[in-house]
Amino acid sequence: MERALTAKGAATRQRIVEGAALLIRADGVPNVGLDDIRAATATSKSQLFHYFPAGKADLMLAVAKFEAEQVIAEQLPQLADLTSWRKWQAWRRRVIQIYDAQRQRCPLSALTAQLGTGDPATREIHANLLDRWQGYLVAGVQALKDSGEADPGVDPRVAATSILTAVTGGAGMLQATDRISYLQIALTDAIDTLRRPAPAPRRRSA
Amino acid sequence: MERALTAKGAATRQRIVEGAALLIRADGVPNVGLDDIRAATATSKSQLFHYFPAGKADLMLAVAKFEAEQVIAEQLPQLADLTSWRKWQAWRRRVIQIYDAQRQRCPLSALTAQLGTGDPATREIHANLLDRWQGYLVAGVQALKDSGEADPGVDPRVAATSILTAVTGGAGMLQATDRISYLQIALTDAIDTLRRPAPAPRRRSA
DNA sequence: TGAAGAATGGACCGCGCGGTCCAATAGGTA
DNA sequence: TACCTATTGGACCGCGCGGTCCATTCTTCA
Numbered sequence: 001m002e003r004a005l006t007a008k009g010a011a012t013r014q015r016i017v018e019g020a021a022l023l024i025r026a027d028g029v030p031n032v033g034l035d036d037i038r039a040a041t042a043t044s045k046s047q048l049f050h051y052f053p054a055g056k057a058d059l060m061l062a063v064a065k066f067e068a069e070q071v072i073a074e075q076l077p078q079l080a081d082l083t084s085w086r087k088w089q090a091w092r093r094r095v096i097q098i099y100d101a102q103r104q105r106c107p108l109s110a111l112t113a114q115l116g117t118g119d120p121a122t123r124e125i126h127a128n129l130l131d132r133w134q135g136y137l138v139a140g141v142q143a144l145k146d147s148g149e150a151d152p153g154v155d156p157r158v159a160a161t162s163i164l165t166a167v168t169g170g171a172g173m174l175q176a177t178d179r180i181s182y183l184q185i186a187l188t189d190a191i192d193t194l195r196r197p198a199p200a201p202r203r204r205s206a
Numbered sequence: 207m208e209r210a211l212t213a214k215g216a217a218t219r220q221r222i223v224e225g226a227a228l229l230i231r232a233d234g235v236p237n238v239g240l241d242d243i244r245a246a247t248a249t250s251k252s253q254l255f256h257y258f259p260a261g262k263a264d265l266m267l268a269v270a271k272f273e274a275e276q277v278i279a280e281q282l283p284q285l286a287d288l289t290s291w292r293k294w295q296a297w298r299r300r301v302i303q304i305y306d307a308q309r310q311r312c313p314l315s316a317l318t319a320q321l322g323t324g325d326p327a328t329r330e331i332h333a334n335l336l337d338r339w340q341g342y343l344v345a346g347v348q349a350l351k352d353s354g355e356a357d358p359g360v361d362p363r364v365a366a367t368s369i370l371t372a373v374t375g376g377a378g379m380l381q382a383t384d385r386i387s388y389l390q391i392a393l394t395d396a397i398d399t400l401r402r403p404a405p406a407p408r409r410r411s412a
Numbered sequence: 413t414g415a416a417g418a419a420t421g422g423a424c425c426g427c428g429c430g431g432t433c434c435a436a437t438a439g440g441t442a
Numbered sequence: 443t444a445c446c447t448a449t450t451g452g453a454c455c456g457c458g459c460g461g462t463c464c465a466t467t468c469t470t471c472a
Binding site: 028030031104105109110112113114116117118122123126127130157158159161162164165166167168169170172173175176177178179181182183185186189190192193196197198 | 234236237310311315316318319320322323324328329332333336363364365367368370371372373374375376378379381382383384385387388389391392395396398399402403404
């Protein structure tokens with residue numbers, strides 16, 4: 001699908017993506033035009049369409065992919081090593097720190113909201129990101145169970161889903177209200193739940 | 207702030223808002239133009255600007271307010287009566303049903319994402335909605351504690367925050383991935399947690 | 413019943429911005 | 443050196459769409 005791409009060309013393409021990502025983080029997709037990107041990345045109109053033939057949507061998709069990578073990368077040292085209670089806390093602090101720093105500007109959700117949630121390519125990016133993310137969390141919960149720091153009755157997939165939901169939900173509300181408390185409280189609570197004994201199971205699924 | 211408004215005028219204004227809301231639910235903000243709204247509501251350009259002098263943003267804000275009302279209204283019978291475990295389950299089912307039905311189309315988040323998360327008016331709407339929502343949940347958790355169906359160690363505000371976060375996070379991921387499982391699992395788990403005894407408190411805040 | 417003001421219709425404008433095109437250059441390979 | 447292709451520059455277009463304006467028709471009330 002990709003044409004021949006010189007090292008120089010690849011570099012330019014990357015420069016465009018990263019430059020566009022920066023602009024979009026600052027101003028939001030609808031406020032960033034191709035001319036802005038062109039100016040910020042010291043490129044010309046023809047280059048934009050040379051590397052992203054399908055135009056703006058194409059470029060935005062590349063930026064979304066890039067931002068999705070960032071989401072994992074930003075929390076990677078901690079996320080990949082959730083092998084003890086202390087390390088879970090370290091990850092939790094890292095997550096809160098990240099979102100606290102970026103506040104309203106959740107780059108990925110801004111992108112995807114614009115591209116339309118119905119777009120299959122957008123969904124693919126999101127699904128992929130969430131799957132990887134959840135994978136790390138499941139492994140972490142399992143590790144806690146193995147070390148006896150989590151209640152044996154905990155279902156790793158359920159717990160990981162709850163924690164992931166706490167993060168995304170908290171981040172969403174932070175973005176919407178500028179309040180960090182949702183993320184803080186919900187994530188802390190979700191992780192704490194790992195140590196609570198499950199009561200007599202009453203009803204489990206929907 | 208509002209000019210004189212005849213009954214007829216108010217009706218027209220309402221027709222515009224509701225018609226615009228419908229269109230936006232279907233196609234998303236960026237794909238709905240003033241001309242579309244004009245056509246769908248059998249109005250003229252001048253009426254749009256007569257009732258929403260600040261133009262499109264003004265109208266979108268009114269639509270966002272309208273949609274925020276809907277969010278509460280849709281789950282109202284159950285949400286206002288979380289006085290027993292059974293009723294909590296009824297509310298949970300109702301929430302899942304609502305979001306399952308609308309899938310990708312979360313009207314409010316679509317609006318607010320577009321208007322820019324930085325806009326104070328947008329934040330006001332969101333904050334107001336979440337506060338009311340959380341109020342109902344806190345009351346419900348307290349009721350469960352009072353009736354002995356929830357663990358006495360549960361903090362109603364914390365639990366309500368976790369549940370609210372599970373809903374918004376699950377809804378967000380449903381929108382992004384078309385998977386209902388996040389909402390289903392996280393909300394069920396968050397509610398189930400009400401019945402789990404809290405372990406020896408280790409570290410509570412950040 | 414007539415005047416004031418609200419409500420409505422719809423033609424019109426302007427421009428921002430995504431997208432096109434062609435010409436010019438740089439870089440690699442034989 | 444010569445050629446091919448990737449890379450680049452930037453002028454140009456077209457139109458969608460938000461926004462303006464004025465004329466006309468309804469409502470209300472004294």
